[in-house]
Amino acid sequence: AGVLAGVAALVATVLASIAIGSNPVSLHDVLAVLFSPDNSEASYVVHMQRLPRTVVGIVVGSGLAVAGALMQGLTRNPLADPGLLGVNAGAGLGVTIAISALGLQGPSQYAWVACLGAMLAATLVAVIGSAGHGASPARLLLAGVAVTAVLSAVSMALALMYPETFASYSSWTVGALVGREWGTIAAVAPIIV
Numbered sequence: 001a002g003v004l005a006g007v008a009a010l011v012a013t014v015l016a017s018i019a020i021g022s023n024p025v026s027l028h029d030v031l032a033v034l035f036s037p038d039n040s041e042a043s044y045v046v047h048m049q050r051l052p053r054t055v056v057g058i059v060v061g062s063g064l065a066v067a068g069a070l071m072q073g074l075t076r077n078p079l080a081d082p083g084l085l086g087v088n089a090g091a092g093l094g095v096t097i098a099i100s101a102l103g104l105q106g107p108s109q110y111a112w113v114a115c116l117g118a119m120l121a122a123t124l125v126a127v128i129g130s131a132g133h134g135a136s137p138a139r140l141l142l143a144g145v146a147v148t149a150v151l152s153a154v155s156m157a158l159a160l161m162y163p164e165t166f167a168s169y170s171s172w173t174v175g176a177l178v179g180r181e182w183g184t185i186a187a188v189a190p191i192i193v
Contacts, residue, residue, distance in 0.1 A: 010058075017054040018046055025050075053177040056184050060175070063192035077137035082118075085144035089151035090121020095172045096155045100165040107172075107180075108187030114172075115191055121147055 019030045025042045033043040034051075067087070071080040082088045094117020098110035129135045129143035159169040 014054055014058070017057070018050045021045070021050060048181075052182050052185070053180045055182075056180040056188075057177050059185055059189060059192060063188075066192075075137045075140050077141060080137070080141060080144075084141060084148065086121040086125045086147035086151060087118045089148040089155065090124075091115070091118040092169070092173055093117050093121070093151045093155045093158075096158045096165060096169050099168045100158050100162040105168070107184055111187055111191055121151060 015027060015030065018034070019025050019027050023041075023045055025033075025045055029042045030046055033040065033046050037043045037047055064082075068081045071082055071085055071087075072078055074080075075085070091114040094113045094115075095110050097117075098104040098113040102113070104110040104113065125140060125144045125147050126135065128147065129140035133139075155169065159166045
């Protein structure tokens, strides 16, 4: 029953995501053009703007759910998540460096740099958390919080020093779905898989 309720909520959310926007499209029109595209404005809005952002949201949300479950399982701590263990901060620092120093633009270009930053941050947390008496869930969590604070501060400092970096960095940290196209899915799907 819980799975069926979750699937029903997902379908309702997907339909709402496709119908609601700055140019509202009725649910009837959404269903009509979703399965029978034509040359109408509603068809363009649904297929070229809202459907890609919705699919990106589902794919990325699934990846975040799996990442959270993996973190909790690996650390045996129900409070652990990528945000607390430095992974998000490492990815953010990677993106900030990719934008400010390397001039990369868009998720398709800096997604792999974000992964590298996340892996380096996770390694740093593991090394700090296991130093001395070995890794325990509490030590990993504390190391993660410390690494997150440092890496987030460095990211914000770089973003504030380079105004052109700030807009892209802000979009990355907020997780904006505006303007995402089918190419974005192709860029992030291999990482999430």
